Each structure stands twice: as structure tokens, then as C-alpha cells.
Amino acid sequence: QKEVEQNSGPLSVPEGAIASLNCTYSDRGSQSFFWYRQYSGKSPELIMFIYSNGDKEDGRFTAQLNKASQYVSLLIRDSQPSDSATYLCAVRPSSASKIIFGSGTRLSIRP
């Protein structure tokens, strides 16, 4: 089992709809959870981080964490073509000294 798993996609969502990206992790003691956005040929850019169970909202983005089920998700409301990118889920496990990245989900917003 991979430490951080994401569906590679591509996930195609119509403009204006809600895009839902999911991530599961294997280390139950994981502490912190991050979502990065990476445009093609660019570096990863932090979108959100969350460390408590529940929802965290920032503009059109909502991160959801469920530690009991070991999953974290990212919702993007009112999706825009500029949201088309690869979204990387990253988890800091209980060992704490490093962050482990999933392989990313490619999101495509169709006009």
C-alpha cells in the first residue's frame, strides 16, 4: 500500500461546477496535510493545509480531513479553466521529519 494515494485522473469537470479531489494515507498517526497545485512545467504551489478533523475553507477552496477514515479531500467551487492543473496531496506522517507526496490528480476544467 502506498503511503499517500491519489487517483491520477484526469478528472474532467465543467466550468462553474465543484471539483472534488481525494487522497488517502496509510500512517494513522499523520499530523499535517497539504494540498499543492502544480501547473505543467512549474513548481508545486501550496493551496491549503489542514491538521484538524473537519473542514477548512479559503475562498473557493475547502479542505476536508477525516482522520478516522484516513482521507483528506479538496473541493474547488465555481471551477475555472485556470484551475486546470495537477493537484498534489502531501502528508506529514508520525515520523514528522518529512512530507510524503501522492502522485497527483490531473484536473481539467472544460469551458
Added chain:
Amino acid sequence: DTAVSQTPKYLVTQMGNDKSIKCEQNLGHDTMYWYKQDSKKFLKIMFSYNNKELIINETVPNRFSPKSPDKAHLNLHINSLELGDSAVYFCASSPQTGGHQPQHFGDGTRLSIL
């Protein structure tokens, strides 16, 4: 005002050569990292330094040698380059190790081995 800067941006070289990539951060962070992103976009940590001290050394061939002259700089030297070393190498930094500290990435160095 680049926060994490890497040089060079592109590196094209022959198999067997030795090359270095430099990284500098002006964020005042204590911890710096090197990641490798392969053609499948999988981002894997290679090394991490906290205040010039090596704290993470993943299963990386010893042809790769990081050096941190001070906490604002982390360089990566690669000896005897191989075809499989072709990838994008990202430098990153975070305020500290552990906790809820996100990492901030440089623009990457695209290494191509001929």
C-alpha cells in the same frame, strides 16, 4: 524577490559528467530540501538539512552529495551522471522541521542526460 531560487533552470549534459545545482532561500527558514520529480510527476524527497545539519537522507545513490554551507543555501552535486538521473530537481524550504510547516518550492532544475 524570489523566495527559493535555483540555478541553473535547465541543465543538459552527457552521461558520465559531474554537475552541481545551487539553491538559495531568503525566507529565513531553518530547513531545506531536495526533491526529484520523475517523468510520471512523482515527487520524492532526497535530502533535508536543518540549520546545516543533514536530517533526511533517503535511499539515494551516493553519486548524489548535498552540501549546506549555511542555512540559506543547499547545493546538490551529482557525480557520474546516468540516463536515469534525467528529471526535474526541486529545492524547497520550510520554517522548521516537523509540525504544521508547509514547504515552499523553487522553480526547479530540469536535468537532461544525453
